[in-house]
Amino acid sequence: MYFTEELLDQSREIMKKWEDEVRKIVSTVPDQKARWSTVSDLEIKRLYTPEDIKDMDFARDIGVPGEFPFLRGNQATGYRGRHWTFRMFSGMGTARDTNRRWRLLLREGQTGLSTAFDFPTLMGYDSDSPKARGECGKCGVAIDTLEDFLTLMDRIPMEQATTSMTINPPATVLWAMYCAVAELRGVPLSKIGGTIQNDMLKEFIAQKTLMCPPEPSVKLISDTVEFGAKYVPRWNTISISGYHIREAGSTAVQELAFTLRNGIEYVEDVIRRKGLDVDDFAQRLSFFFNSHIDFFEEICKMRAARRMWARIMRDRFKAKNPRSWWMRFHTQTAGCSLTAQQPYNNVVRTAIEALAAVLGGTQSLHTNSLDEVLCLPSEQAVEIALRTQQIIAEETGVANTIDPLAGSYFIESLTNKMEEAAWEYIHKIDDMGGMVAAIEKGFPQTEIADAAYAFQRQLEASEKIMVGVNKYTTARDQVIPRVGIDDSVEMEQIERLNAVRRKRSHQAVRRSLDDLRNACKKENNVMPYCIEAVKNLATVQEICDVYREAYGEYRDPGYY
Amino acid sequence: MAQRKIRVMVAKPGLDGHDRGARVLARCFREAGFEVIYTGCHQSPEQIATAAMQEDVDLVGLSCLSGAHRHLFPKVVELLREQGAEDIIVIGGGIIPDEDFKMLYNAGLKAIFTPGAPLATIVEWVRNHVVPRS
Numbered sequence: 001m002y003f004t005e006e007l008l009d010q011s012r013e014i015m016k017k018w019e020d021e022v023r024k025i026v027s028t029v030p031d032q033k034a035r036w037s038t039v040s041d042l043e044i045k046r047l048y049t050p051e052d053i054k055d056m057d058f059a060r061d062i063g064v065p066g067e068f069p070f071l072r073g074n075q076a077t078g079y080r081g082r083h084w085t086f087r088m089f090s091g092m093g094t095a096r097d098t099n100r101r102w103r104l105l106l107r108e109g110q111t112g113l114s115t116a117f118d119f120p121t122l123m124g125y126d127s128d129s130p131k132a133r134g135e136c137g138k139c140g141v142a143i144d145t146l147e148d149f150l151t152l153m154d155r156i157p158m159e160q161a162t163t164s165m166t167i168n169p170p171a172t173v174l175w176a177m178y179c180a181v182a183e184l185r186g187v188p189l190s191k192i193g194g195t196i197q198n199d200m201l202k203e204f205i206a207q208k209t210l211m212c213p214p215e216p217s218v219k220l221i222s223d224t225v226e227f228g229a230k231y232v233p234r235w236n237t238i239s240i241s242g243y244h245i246r247e248a249g250s251t252a253v254q255e256l257a258f259t260l261r262n263g264i265e266y267v268e269d270v271i272r273r274k275g276l277d278v279d280d281f282a283q284r285l286s287f288f289f290n291s292h293i294d295f296f297e298e299i300c301k302m303r304a305a306r307r308m309w310a311r312i313m314r315d316r317f318k319a320k321n322p323r324s325w326w327m328r329f330h331t332q333t334a335g336c337s338l339t340a341q342q343p344y345n346n347v348v349r350t351a352i353e354a355l356a357a358v359l360g361g362t363q364s365l366h367t368n369s370l371d372e373v374l375c376l377p378s379e380q381a382v383e384i385a386l387r388t389q390q391i392i393a394e395e396t397g398v399a400n401t402i403d404p405l406a407g408s409y410f411i412e413s414l415t416n417k418m419e420e421a422a423w424e425y426i427h428k429i430d431d432m433g434g435m436v437a438a439i440e441k442g443f444p445q446t447e448i449a450d451a452a453y454a455f456q457r458q459l460e461a462s463e464k465i466m467v468g469v470n471k472y473t474t475a476r477d478q479v480i481p482r483v484g485i486d487d488s489v490e491m492e493q494i495e496r497l498n499a500v501r502r503k504r505s506h507q508a509v510r511r512s513l514d515d516l517r518n519a520c521k522k523e524n525n526v527m528p529y530c531i532e533a534v535k536n537l538a539t540v541q542e543i544c545d546v547y548r549e550a551y552g553e554y555r556d557p558g559y560y
Numbered sequence: 561m562a563q564r565k566i567r568v569m570v571a572k573p574g575l576d577g578h579d580r581g582a583r584v585l586a587r588c589f590r591e592a593g594f595e596v597i598y599t600g601c602h603q604s605p606e607q608i609a610t611a612a613m614q615e616d617v618d619l620v621g622l623s624c625l626s627g628a629h630r631h632l633f634p635k636v637v638e639l640l641r642e643q644g645a646e647d648i649i650v651i652g653g654g655i656i657p658d659e660d661f662k663m664l665y666n667a668g669l670k671a672i673f674t675p676g677a678p679l680a681t682i683v684e685w686v687r688n689h690v691v692p693r694s
Contacts, residue, residue, distance in 0.1 A: 098582050119575035119626055123602075131604065134631030135575055208577030208601040249580045338582070340675040373675060374655065449583050456584050460678055482657060485627065558600025560570075560583035 002056040011050045012500045014399075022046070039464065040251030041295035041454065042417065048409035051560075056412060065402045068314065069307040069416070073361040074326040074353050078402030083393045084113075084357075084363040087164055087247040087330065088386055091116030091140035091375050094496075095151035102156065103555040104379065108386055112367060113156065113194075114164040116140035117174070122209045124170040124544030127493040136490035140166075144497045144541075146534045150184075151179040158187050163194040164239070164330070169211030172200035172515040173543045179232065183531075193234035194445070195286055195330070198224055199241045201262040201435050202395035205444040207244035208556055211544060214436045216451055218265075218269050220526065225266070226274045227527035236286040238266060239330065245444075246290035247336045249452020251447050252301045253418055255290060257425030260308055263287070266425070267317055278317045282324035291357040292334040293349055299405060300415040302360025305329070308419055330356035330364035338373040342468035343480050346370040351388050358392055359405060365389055375482040445559035474513055497539070504537035512536045520550035564692040569586055571599040571608045575638065576626035581653060581675075585621060588679040594686070595643040605632055609639035618690050625654040634667035641668070649690055653677070 003011075036044045045052075056062065065070060066076030075081065087108050088105050091098045099306050102113055118140040120132035126144050127136045143149055158181070167174045175196045182192045195202030200217035203209050205302055211217070221238060228237035242259035263285065270276055289305065291298045305498075309327035313319040338346045344399035347370050354367050357393070367385040377385070393399055405411045432438045437443070457463040512533040519529045570586040572579055579601055586598040590686050597615050599608060612620050620640075622633055628671045652664060653673040661672055670689065673682055 099632075119628075125575070131575060135626055136630035138627035139576075208579060209575075210577075210602070247578075247580065249584070291589050375657070449587065450582050452580055453587050456588075456679060460680060484657070487630075556577075556579075556600035556602060558598045560586040560598050 002058060003050045003054055005556040008050055008054055015049055015051070018047075033463075037293055038297040039455075040253065040297060040451070041458075042251075042253070042297065042414070042421075045062060048413050050253035050409060052138055052409050052413035053416070054473070056416070061416075062406060062412070063208075068322065068325060069310040071303050071307040072403035072406055074306070074328065074363075078361075079358075079393075079399035083399065084362050085112040085162070085330075085401070086110050086386060086389050087114045087364050087366055088330065088382060089114040089116050089366045090377070090382065091487050092116070092483075093137040093141065094143055094412065094493060095143065095148040095476065097137070099152055099154050099156070101379075101382075104421070105386065106161070109390060110385060112162050112164065112364060115152075115166060117165075117167055118142045119209075121170070121174075121540060122167065124173070124540055124547070126539045127490065127497055127540060128542035133244075134487075134490075136493050137485045140485075141491070142493045143177070144493070144539050145500045145537050146177050146180055147500050147537065148496070149174075149181055153181050154196060158182055158185065159191050163196065166197045168197055168200055168203050168207075168209050169217070170540055170544050171196045172204075172526055172530045173534065173540050174226060175224060175235075175366040176527065176534045178542070180535050189232045190234070191289075192232065195236040195239050196224065197241060197288070199262065201265060201439065202241050202244055202258070204554070205448060206248035206250075206257065206437045210554045210556060212547055212551040213554045214439055216265065216547075217554075218436065219273065219523070220547070222270045222273050223525045223527055225284070226276060226280050227526055229276060233284075236284050237281075239286045239288045240266065240457035241288040243288050243290045243332050245448065246292060246334065248448050249336075249455060250448045251451045252292065252294070252297050253421040254425065254447060254451060256301050256305055256308070256418060257290070259287065260305065260312065261426050261429045261435050262459050263309070264312060264316070268434070269493070271317075278313070278319045279321045279324050281327070282313060282317075282319050287327055287329035289329055289331050289362075290334050291331045291353040291360070291362075291519060293337045293353060293421075295352060295356050296414060297418075298353070298356040299360045300364065300411060300418050302331070302357070303403070303411075303415045304327070304422065307415075308422065322386045323348065328363050330366070331360070331362040333357070333368045335368055335372060338368060339466060339468050340373045341473065342478050343374065343479055344374065345385055345468055350385060351392070354388055354392055355396075357399065358398055360404060371480055371482065374480070375484060378481055379481045381479075399402050425508045442557070442559045446486060449560050500537055501539075508536040509538045509542070510535070513538055513542060514524050516543065516546050517550060520546065539557065565593060565595045566619070566686065566690050566692050567595045567597075567615065568619045568621060568686065569597045569608075569612050569615060569617045569675070570621045570623065571603055571611075571636075572601045572623055573603055573605055573608055573632040574624055574628045575602060575627060576624050576628065576654075577601050577653075578625040580622065581625075582621075582623040585623070585653070585679065589613065589681065590684075592683045592686075605635035605639055608636050609643065609645075612640065613643060613645050616693075617648060618692055619649045619651065619686060622650065622652045623654050625650070627655070628664065629654060629656055630660055633664055633669055637668035647693065651685075
C-alpha cells in the first residue's frame, strides 16, 4: 500500500473541510461546466488526493526506470544518455525530391529518417496503374522499382542512420528493397537498422491501406518477424500503431487497448506459425502512438502502455529476457488536432503535444508541421517543427530528470484508470476469439466510429473547444505558403518506370515472380523471394499482384 | 403521400484511406433523416457513378484528402452525365485548396466543404439544394 491508514484518515479529514469550502464557493461562483472530461471524454475530478491512489504499490506499480514494470521508462538513465530520436516523417514527389528533403533534415539536426510513401506505393500499385491516376507523389514518395529506392538512399549512410518506413501491405517489398540496396553497397544485413510499420490489423480498423484479408496479412508479417530475427537483427520488423487508430477518431483508451491487443495477436501468430520462442523476437517489436492535445491524458496513456506491455510479455507470454518486456515506441503529434483555420496556432499545439510525448517517455518523435492540415510540409514549416523538438530537448530542462510527474495523485490515478479501461477492451476482444475475429465482426471499427461521432457532436455543441474553429474565430485568414506536387511528377515517374521495364530481363522477372508465387502456395517465408524479385527489378505492383492472387483481395466494408 | 426521404451516397474515390470525415458525415446524414449509402474506401469513379445510379440517390458526397480530387471529382460528374444522370447532385469535401474550387465548380461540383465545416452547415445545404426525386 502506498499510504498508511493514518495518513489516509488525515487526508480524508482535510478533504471534508475543503469540500465544504468548495460548496460555498460554487454556490456563488458556479463552475463553468457541469462535467469536466479529457479530449477523449474520460471524466476528470476537481482534485486528486492520496485516496485516489491508495491501492497502488510502489514496487509493483511504479518502481524505477529500467526495471519492471517500466512505467517510468525502459532506460535506467532516461534521456541523460541520449535524447529521443528526432524522426521527421517525410516523403514527396519523386525519390530525388524526397532524398533532397532527407538530407536537408539531417543537416538541420534530425537524427533518424522516416519515409512517407504515396498512395499507389502504399496500396501496392505502380505509378501507371489506372487506380493510381492523380495520386503519384502527392502524399509521399513514389517508389516503383529498386532503381527508385537506390535514388532515395543516395548519399544516406545506411550504417549510421536508421530508417523508418511507413509501409504496410507491401512492407515485404519495400523492406526487400532496403535489404537489396544494403547488399549492393556491401553493407551486411546485420548492420542495417530501422523500422517497417508493417502493422496490417490497424489498417482494417483505421487507416485503410488494404491489400489482402486479415489472416494472410498477419502471415506476411510473421514472415518478416522471422526473417528479421534470423538475418536482420537490428531491424524493428513491426511498429504496432495506435497513431492511425486515434486519427480515425478513437479515444485514448481505445488507442491504447486496440494497439496492445493487435500486438498480442502478432506475438501469438509468430509463436504458433513460426515456432519461435517469444524471447527470440520480442525485442524487435516496436510501437507507435499518437500524442494528442490533452496533455495529461497523453502522458498517462504512454506510461500505462509501457506498464501494460511489460505485464503482457512477462505474464501472458512468459518472456524471460527483461528486454522482451520493454515497450519501445515512436510518437507523432496529432495530425487531427491541427486546424486549417489560423494555421500558425498549430505550432503551439504541436509543441504541447511534443512535450507530452517527452514527459510520457517516448523514444522517438515526429512533430507535425503547421501546414500539414493543408498540404505537404514546406521547408520552413518542417524546420519549425524540428526546432520545436530541439527546444524541448535543449532548453526547457524537462529531460533533466526521468518521469518527473510520477507519484502525482492525478497522474498515477489517471494512468491506472486508463490501464483498467484498456484491459476491459482487451478481455472483451480475447472473448471474441482475438483481433482478427473482432475485426471480422466490425467491433473495433464501430467503437471508433462511435467515438469519432461523439467527439464531432461535442465540438458542434461547443462542449469541446478548438480555438479558431468553434471559438475565437476570425474573418481574417492567416495566409501561409502551400507546397503542391505538380501533376508532371506522374508523367516523369511513369517514364522512369517504363525505362526500367525496357532494360530489365523479363525472363528473370518472370522466374522470380514464379518462385514467389510458389513460396506463397507452400506457406514458405516470402522474404528471400521478395529480395530476389526486387533485385531483378520486378515492380511493387507485380509483386503485390502475386500476393493478391495467392491470398485474395480485401475490400473495405465501409462501417460507419 | 409522404415525400420520399433524401437519398445520399457518401463515397471515397481513389486510394485515400482517411475516412474519418466521410464516416462522421454518413452517420450525421443518417441522423438527419436521410437514407445513406456509404461506399467504403478505394472506389473508382466508375464504381461510384454506377452505384449512385443503381441506388437511385439524389446526391453524391465525395471525400478525398490525398490531393487526387482534381482528377477524381470531375470524373464522377462526367460519368454521371454520360449515363444521363446529370440530375444527381455531386458535392465534395476533404483537403481541397481554395485555388482548386473554381476548377471543381466548373467541372460540375455544386459545393465544396473543407476542414472545419460544421456538420449542421452541410446538412442545411443538402436540405436547401436537394429535392428528393419521385
